[in-house]
Amino acid sequence: MLKTKALIRLAFLGAAISWLIMVFSDVTVLFSDLKGLDPDVPAWLPRVMLDAYILCLFYYYKLRIERDESLNFTDLLWKVFATGLIVTVISLAIRFLGFLLGNTPLPTNVLYQDFVYQIDLSLFLSFLLAAFTSWKRLILYQKSKWLIRLWRVFEISLLIVLLYDSILMSFSEGMMTFIYIVIGLMVLVLSANMKWVAYLNFRQKWTSLLLLLLCFFYLGYFLLTMSAEAEGIEQQSSAFLSFYGHVFNLVLTIFVLVYSSFSFLVILFNLPTSSVFEQKLEEVVNYQRISQSIQTEQNEESVYKILLESSVSSVFADAAWLEIRAEGSEAKTYTYQISEKETEDIRKHLQQNQVRGVLEQSSDRTRNLSKHLDGLKGARFRSIMSFPVIVKGETIGTLTLLKELPDAFTKEMTRIVSTFANQAGISIENFRLMGEAFQNERYKEELKIAKTVQRSLLPQRLEQDVDFEVAAFSESADEVGGDYYDTLRINDHQVGIIIADVSGKGTTAAFHMSQMKGIFHSLGQQDLDPREFMIRANQALVYCLERGSFISATYFALNTQTKTIRYARAGHCPVLYYRSGSGELTYLKDKGTALGMIRSRDYCHFVETNEVAYQPGDVMVLYTDGITEAKDARGDEFGEERLLEAVRTQVHLPPKEIEQHIIRKLYEFSGSEDINDDYTLMVVKFR
Amino acid sequence: MVQIRRLQEEGVDIIAIIGEIDASSSIELDLTIAKSVGEGFHRILVDCTALEYISSAGLGVFMSYIEEFKDKKIHMVLFGLKDKVANTFSILGLAELLHICPTKQEAKQLLNELSV
Numbered sequence: 001m002l003k004t005k006a007l008i009r010l011a012f013l014g015a016a017i018s019w020l021i022m023v024f025s026d027v028t029v030l031f032s033d034l035k036g037l038d039p040d041v042p043a044w045l046p047r048v049m050l051d052a053y054i055l056c057l058f059y060y061y062k063l064r065i066e067r068d069e070s071l072n073f074t075d076l077l078w079k080v081f082a083t084g085l086i087v088t089v090i091s092l093a094i095r096f097l098g099f100l101l102g103n104t105p106l107p108t109n110v111l112y113q114d115f116v117y118q119i120d121l122s123l124f125l126s127f128l129l130a131a132f133t134s135w136k137r138l139i140l141y142q143k144s145k146w147l148i149r150l151w152r153v154f155e156i157s158l159l160i161v162l163l164y165d166s167i168l169m170s171f172s173e174g175m176m177t178f179i180y181i182v183i184g185l186m187v188l189v190l191s192a193n194m195k196w197v198a199y200l201n202f203r204q205k206w207t208s209l210l211l212l213l214l215c216f217f218y219l220g221y222f223l224l225t226m227s228a229e230a231e232g233i234e235q236q237s238s239a240f241l242s243f244y245g246h247v248f249n250l251v252l253t254i255f256v257l258v259y260s261s262f263s264f265l266v267i268l269f270n271l272p273t274s275s276v277f278e279q280k281l282e283e284v285v286n287y288q289r290i291s292q293s294i295q296t297e298q299n300e301e302s303v304y305k306i307l308l309e310s311s312v313s314s315v316f317a318d319a320a321w322l323e324i325r326a327e328g329s330e331a332k333t334y335t336y337q338i339s340e341k342e343t344e345d346i347r348k349h350l351q352q353n354q355v356r357g358v359l360e361q362s363s364d365r366t367r368n369l370s371k372h373l374d375g376l377k378g379a380r381f382r383s384i385m386s387f388p389v390i391v392k393g394e395t396i397g398t399l400t401l402l403k404e405l406p407d408a409f410t411k412e413m414t415r416i417v418s419t420f421a422n423q424a425g426i427s428i429e430n431f432r433l434m435g436e437a438f439q440n441e442r443y444k445e446e447l448k449i450a451k452t453v454q455r456s457l458l459p460q461r462l463e464q465d466v467d468f469e470v471a472a473f474s475e476s477a478d479e480v481g482g483d484y485y486d487t488l489r490i491n492d493h494q495v496g497i498i499i500a501d502v503s504g505k506g507t508t509a510a511f512h513m514s515q516m517k518g519i520f521h522s523l524g525q526q527d528l529d530p531r532e533f534m535i536r537a538n539q540a541l542v543y544c545l546e547r548g549s550f551i552s553a554t555y556f557a558l559n560t561q562t563k564t565i566r567y568a569r570a571g572h573c574p575v576l577y578y579r580s581g582s583g584e585l586t587y588l589k590d591k592g593t594a595l596g597m598i599r600s601r602d603y604c605h606f607v608e609t610n611e612v613a614y615q616p617g618d619v620m621v622l623y624t625d626g627i628t629e630a631k632d633a634r635g636d637e638f639g640e641e642r643l644l645e646a647v648r649t650q651v652h653l654p655p656k657e658i659e660q661h662i663i664r665k666l667y668e669f670s671g672s673e674d675i676n677d678d679y680t681l682m683v684v685k686f687r
Numbered sequence: 688m689v690q691i692r693r694l695q696e697e698g699v700d701i702i703a704i705i706g707e708i709d710a711s712s713s714i715e716l717d718l719t720i721a722k723s724v725g726e727g728f729h730r731i732l733v734d735c736t737a738l739e740y741i742s743s744a745g746l747g748v749f750m751s752y753i754e755e756f757k758d759k760k761i762h763m764v765l766f767g768l769k770d771k772v773a774n775t776f777s778i779l780g781l782a783e784l785l786h787i788c789p790t791k792q793e794a795k796q797l798l799n800e801l802s803v
Contacts, residue, residue, distance in 0.1 A: 501743070503743035503744060503746075503747055504710070504743070504744060504747075505710065547751045548717075548744070548747035548748060548750065548751040549747060550743070550746075550747060550750060550779075552743075552778075552779055570780070571778060571779035571780045571781075572778070573778060574778065591780070591783070592780050593779065593780025593781065593783060593784060594779045594780055594781075597750045597753070597779070597780065597781065597784060598753070598784065599754060600754075606780055606783060606784070607780075625743075625778075637771070
């Protein structure tokens, strides 16, 4: 940054020094010529200094204008205009000074005239170079490789011409004509690059025209003034080098003039169509707004608003409304320059005229309903157009645009607005998908928590006794179930065992499971009769289970003193019991209704205590319905029979091995490791 | 998947369940029974001949109406239960709370006796 600034200053300084040297050397040369003396300075000095001045200024503007990214088109024109204004004012001021001097001998002095001429020349060159640099930027807007090359060639040609001027070497006339034609062609080709004009809006175009017009004025002023001055001096001295003799200056003037004229004409003829370009540009911007609304954390409502605004501004509608019929909630209407009553009137009118169209939810066609509006008295609108807003193939709303002029909607407008409506539909769909994904993610997270809770509710270790050994297995599907088992030492000769299945899944099931655990641990310690245990548990659960939920459970009280099992079954799967004495293996099916089914004191009639005397070697298998209802590939259930068979051959083994065998059999049967329910299994073996 | 059909015969609302009742389809069953009650039927028959499977949620639906039916003096009889389904009912102890008959004839008869 500092470097650029320093360079700019350096270039300016260089230009100023070379200008001073040029002016004084030129005046000296002229003076010597007039007096017929040998000049003290070489005759070529003024010309070389002019070249130096041009080059310094060229770099000065290059650094000032070309590198400045913040300049837009009108700014560039403004810079040229401002430079022109300054140099013209200075030139006029000098002329005014000459006028003030009046009839004194100074103004008629040829040296003074040469001095003034040199000032004018340098001012004019400075203006031309500013224009040249600005035009370069305009020409190279949206450049191609080819164009850049051409420009480079043009610049180099200009440099060559500049050098040619200073060495005072003369080519033949034909050669000169050829060079002029080549450069002229280049100027023409370069001047055809006017892409920037299309990006000006209406106001900018007018500004540009005005600025260009003033530039023409400067050009005209300098050309006239300088040619008059040059003529005056030339008459008196032959050593004087006129501006016209300088090819570089000529080429530069022609280039600036040609490009300015072209720009002027192109802008002028583009004026009537500029509104179309502006509209197109706005459409693109609006389209972007709709499609980006999803990324900027906006909601559905803002999409609807953007859709309405964009559509209205794109087709210059006088009024519009957007009706959204969300499922399960009332229709929402967004309006623009129209009252609810008016929309209602139009809707009714169309209905009365039996216009089947997009205003009804079922239709998915875009319709121009203008002709039907003719009959509506007292309405200010004469054109109407409707579009469906479709999300996932379902029309969720309609966009209606109105105009006061008859037949005011063109096909083009229909196309644009329907594009907007489609894009809005896509945005809405994306919103909903995102919402669903979010919800899903939360649900999954919830399930994870529920699963952790459920896991933690199951016992870490099971009560063991010299009389029996307990083994348990529990595995749950992805969806959290509500299987629960636990053991509890009631006193030194009694152990309570429970197995339960909570209806339902997910967090609610885990919640009910924790209640069941609480009930088991509090009631279990009181050494209750199993039936009494169930009655009290039912009473406690009635207040926390919602309608339709229940818990099936079996509670056992194992007494090692009396060698008996007392149990109550509350709707849970029957126990599979193996009697080592008789070799009998049966399900103990007895009366018992699940907890929470009967919500009154009548429950006591639906549950009972049963008693079994155990012997060493007896096996008791407790399970949940996930095991018996496990299905194979064909849809057959594992069932009680297969469970019984799986146990029968293994009764002599320790409980852990019996359990593992059953599970192995179960997986073999279902044919996959994926389970779709909760499997819970407890095996108690007496010794 | 489940299909539930309703059909009225001599003032009796017959609800036929075809297929399986699981957690999600139990909502449909619940709605159907609620509708029947809402329409003022006091005698309801549930045809379970085509009921292949019922989950605990489905049983919960029947269970949830027990109290309400008792209060409103509405009688409901289930019939034609497949063994497997009947077993589910009996294990949970619902068989003792609901009226269950093997055939439609018997179910109708029971319904008439109950209504008297």
